[in-house]
Each structure stands twice: as structure tokens, then as C-alpha cells.
Amino acid sequence: MNQQSVTFDERYRIGRKLVDELGPAQDTEPSTFELLGLEWDLVPGTYAPKPGTGTEYYTTAIPYPQGGSFLEIGCGAGVTAVWAALHGCAHVTATDVTVTAVASAELNVERHGVADRVHVQRSDVFADLDPDAKFDAIFWNCSVIEAPKDFEFTQDFEWAIFDPGYAALGRYLAEVHDRLLPGGRALVTFNSLGDASRVAELADEKGVTLSLVDSSTRVLAGEEVTYKVFEITRP
Numbered sequence: 341m342n343q344q345s346v347t348f349d350e351r352y353r354i355g356r357k358l359v360d361e362l363g364p365a366q367d368t369e370p371s372t373f374e375l376l377g378l379e380w381d382l383v384p385g386t387y388a389p390k391p392g393t394g395t396e397y398y399t400t401a402i403p404y405p406q407g408g409s410f411l412e413i414g415c416g417a418g419v420t421a422v423w424a425a426l427h428g429c430a431h432v433t434a435t436d437v438t439v440t441a442v443a444s445a446e447l448n449v450e451r452h453g454v455a456d457r458v459h460v461q462r463s464d465v466f467a468d469l470d471p472d473a474k475f476d477a478i479f480w481n482c483s484v485i486e487a488p489k490d491f492e493f494t495q496d497f498e499w500a501i502f503d504p505g506y507a508a509l510g511r512y513l514a515e516v517h518d519r520l521l522p523g524g525r526a527l528v529t530f531n532s533l534g535d536a537s538r539v540a541e542l543a544d545e546k547g548v549t550l551s552l553v554d555s556s557t558r559v560l561a562g563e564e565v566t567y568k569v570f571e572i573t574r575p
């Protein structure tokens with residue numbers, strides 16, 4: 341799909357379709373799913389990263405600080421955070437704004453035996469973290485569809501798709517460098533379902549540069565999606 345020709349309303353419609361097709365609203369009991377050759381727990385309301393979602397790709401594509409600390413914002417079921425702990429990170433903090441995602445991530449930390457090095461907590465971007473906490477790498481597989489600024493969330497799963505006015509992403513871009521240890525790296529994802537030109541504007545407004553680290557194209561719910569990982573730098 342040509343990014344330029346897609347309107348806000350069309351993107352929003354695709355976001356609603358993703359909520360309907362990927363959302364677990366019909367599930368009321370915890371379940372499990374498989375990804376990356378492992379089994380994972382899922383509390384209803386949490387984004388289930390099936391094959392084809394960005395999670396599968398990003399989790400194996402991003403650089404992890406070996407022996408260092410890793411913060412995942414918006415951890416969802418905790419796949420990337422657990423993977424980080426299983427692949428060399430000494431300390432992992434996994435956060436999400438929804439309590440259902442926090443509950444799923446806690447189950448997966450236990451299931452994969454990494455509770456000694458993964459701390460899970462609820463946080464709205466950085467707002468609820470210890471004010472002094474800093475990390476060697478920070479990552480967010482963010483919610484890429486812009487919703488109207490006055491959008492009201494009616495189910496936890498919508499948080500995985502929609503960001504009203506890209507306000508949460510704006511806070512991430514503005515604040516991430518204050519949370520890095522010297523030499524640390526700030527990473528964010530974006531994909532072709534979102535509005536790349538708005539994100540470029542947002543990066544300018546926050547005084548940061550987005551540099552492409554890696555990308556991959558896959559099919560998600562019938563839509564061809566190009567997933568991208570960016571490093572965020574501040575001049």
C-alpha cells in the first residue's frame with residue numbers, strides 16, 4: 341500500500357480490523373500459544389503475538405546488551421523480555437500499561453525460569469518507573485495506529501494497536517535518552533500500517549533522529565506489513 345495515499349480514516353479502519361481479528365475479546369480463560377519454538381501463557385486482553393506479527397521478527401532481530409540491562413516498554417505477553425533474559429541480558433525490566441499484559445508477562449517469566457533476572461511492573465511509558473532507573477538498552481514495539489486524541493479505550497487489547505494522537509510514542513521519543521546508561525541504545529519499532537510521516541514529524545519535534553537498523557516484510561491478517569527497527573539518537 342502506498343503510504344502517501346492512505347488516509348487517517350483508512351489506517352484507523354485497519355486498526356479496528358486488527359482488533360477484531362487478533363483481539364482476544366472472546367476468550368475469557370487463560371490460554372497458551374507458541375512462538376519462536378517456545379510455549380507462552382496468555383491472560384485474556386493481552387496481545388497474542390502470532391507468527392506474522394512483528395514480535396516474532398523483532399525479538400530475534402534486535403541487539404541485546406550482553407551481560408547488561410534491558411528495558412522493554414509495552415511488553416505485552418513478555419516474549420521479547422523473556423527472550424532477552426534467555427539470550428544474555430543480566431537484568432531485564434518488562435513493563436506495560438495494561439494489568440492483563442503485566443499478568444501474562446509474569447506468568448511467562450515463571451514459565452521460562454527467568455524470575456531471578458526479570459522484573460515485571462505496570463508503567464505508562466516511563467512514568468511509573470523508579471525515577472533513577474537507567475538501562476543499557478531500551479526497546480518498544482509500539483502501538484502503530486494513530487487514534488483520535490479523544491479516543492477512549494474500551495478493552496485492554498486496543499492498547500496494543502492504537503495510540504491516541506501518537507502521544508505515548510511522543511513521550512517515549514522525548515524521554516528515552518534520559519533513561520539510558522552511558523553508551524546505551526534506544527530502539528523503537530514502526531510498521532507500514534502506521535503513519536510514517538507523522539512519526540518523522542514527531543521525531544523532529546522531540547529533537548531526535550530515527551535510523552533504520554533492520555526491516556522485514558510479512559503478512560498479518562491478510563495485509564502485507566513491513567516491520568522496521570529504528571535506533572533513536574539525539575544530536
Ligand SMILES: C[S@@+](CC[C@H](N)C(=O)[O-])C[C@H]1O[C@@H](n2cnc3c(N)ncnc32)[C@H](O)[C@@H]1O
Pocket residue numbers: 387388389394395413414415416417418419420435436437438441463464465481482483484499500501508
Ligand atoms: C504492539 S504491542 C507489543 C506487545 C509486545 N511487546 C509484543 O511484541 O508482542 C504494544 C504494547 O504496548 C503497550 N502499550 C501501549 N501504550 C502504552 C503506554 N502508554 N505505556 C506502556 N505500554 C503501552 C500495549 O499494551 C501493548 O502491550
